[in-house]
Amino acid sequence: MKLDVMVGGLPLRSMANFAQEAERAGFSGIVVTEAGRTAYLGCGVAALAADIDLLTGIAVAFPRSPMVSASIAWELAEATNGRFRAGLGTQVRAHITRRYGSEFEPPGPRLREYVKAMRSIFAAFRGDAQLDVTGQYYSLDLLPQQWSPGPIGVPDPPIDIAAVNPWMLQMAGEVADGVHVHPLNHPTYLTETVIPNLAIGAERSGRPVGELEVIVPAFIVPQDDDESRWREFARMQVAFYGSTPNYAFIFEQLDAAGTTDRIRERQRAGDLAGMAEQVPDRILDHFVVSAPMSQLGDAIISRYDGLATRVVHYFAGLDWTRDPAALARWSDVARAITS
Numbered sequence: 001m002k003l004d005v006m007v008g009g010l011p012l013r014s015m016a017n018f019a020q021e022a023e024r025a026g027f028s029g030i031v032v033t034e035a036g037r038t039a040y041l042g043c044g045v046a047a048l049a050a051d052i053d054l055l056t057g058i059a060v061a062f063p064r065s066p067m068v069s070a071s072i073a074w075e076l077a078e079a080t081n082g083r084f085r086a087g088l089g090t091q092v093r094a095h096i097t098r099r100y101g102s103e104f105e106p107p108g109p110r111l112r113e114y115v116k117a118m119r120s121i122f123a124a125f126r127g128d129a130q131l132d133v134t135g136q137y138y139s140l141d142l143l144p145q146q147w148s149p150g151p152i153g154v155p156d157p158p159i160d161i162a163a164v165n166p167w168m169l170q171m172a173g174e175v176a177d178g179v180h181v182h183p184l185n186h187p188t189y190l191t192e193t194v195i196p197n198l199a200i201g202a203e204r205s206g207r208p209v210g211e212l213e214v215i216v217p218a219f220i221v222p223q224d225d226d227e228s229r230w231r232e233f234a235r236m237q238v239a240f241y242g243s244t245p246n247y248a249f250i251f252e253q254l255d256a257a258g259t260t261d262r263i264r265e266r267q268r269a270g271d272l273a274g275m276a277e278q279v280p281d282r283i284l285d286h287f288v289v290s291a292p293m294s295q296l297g298d299a300i301i302s303r304y305d306g307l308a309t310r311v312v313h314y315f316a317g318l319d320w321t322r323d324p325a326a327l328a329r330w331s332d333v334a335r336a337i338t339s
Helices: 012-025 039-049 066-079 093-099 107-126 166-175 187-204 227-242 245-252 259-268 272-277 293-304 316-322 326-338
Strands: 002-007 029-032 053-056 084-089 159-163 178-181 213-222 288-291 310-313
Touching: 002 012, 002 053, 002 316, 002 326, 012 029, 012 039, 012 316, 012 326, 029 039, 039 053, 039 066, 066 084, 066 107, 084 107, 084 178, 107 159, 107 166, 159 166, 166 178, 166 187, 178 187, 187 213, 187 293, 213 227, 213 293, 227 245, 227 259, 227 272, 227 288, 245 259, 259 272, 288 293, 293 326, 316 326
Parallel strands: 002 029, 002 310, 029 053, 053 084, 084 159, 159 178, 178 213, 213 288, 213 310
Antiparallel strands: none
16 A cells, blocks of 8 residues: 645745655655646646655546646656556546536546547557547547657556446456545445445456556544544534535435435525534544554555555645645555555
């Protein structure tokens, strides 16, 4: 199992410092999210600053053509000596159509074709095949030699996709190298939904599910003076993510049906505190890993063993923006997990 740290939205000079601190602290990798700032540029800076795994988690796929995403991933794979993973996701319709001005529907089949197109582009970059992508959403057949980056001396960058529901998880298992699990996750969801559906998809492509990277964000809360602050932040994040109607089943798996409806009622009223109140401790405990700092490594392994190949610390990157020494305190936890 590997322990990564999540970060996003850093100025590029700050990203270089963050990458160096994450490497010194013993984290396996950095998962770079994409919101107000691009994930790829952050990975580019980090690649030159530290020798550490880099993952986009996730980069928004549809506003970029498969050729653009493949070209960037190819260069990052070379810059990291093969330690880059391209994590892609659909985002939601409103952002794709109204913020990016791009096509969205149908998101699942479109992303499936996108991933397969990137693989064809990688083969063309290597010189193993002519570029020939003919699909329902993407058609690509022009790659003169002078416009190809050529071979890079490392394997093709792995492609991981974000997935929540069974269809997308099965698709990830079939065509991707791994899956970015949503932060709104708990062991029951991982056991009953994620792993079985990944296995169905993997079987379609004739491979064992164990070959897939399962990347799981975790709300990790040490039991020290900061526990209440991070625990309450986790409660708000669960409420925020849990306001999405399509995620209601994740609460239903905890015998907490109606939680999403109650959260959305408070959301419509503009009551942020009320949203968090709909996530009582008996629900929150399923989403949070908490233990004394000296025992957190064992607690993380106990919760995710057999369910995740990479656990992503959701909070440590946020803490670093407040305290540049924050990552160093996780050295013992990182060593306990990755040793």
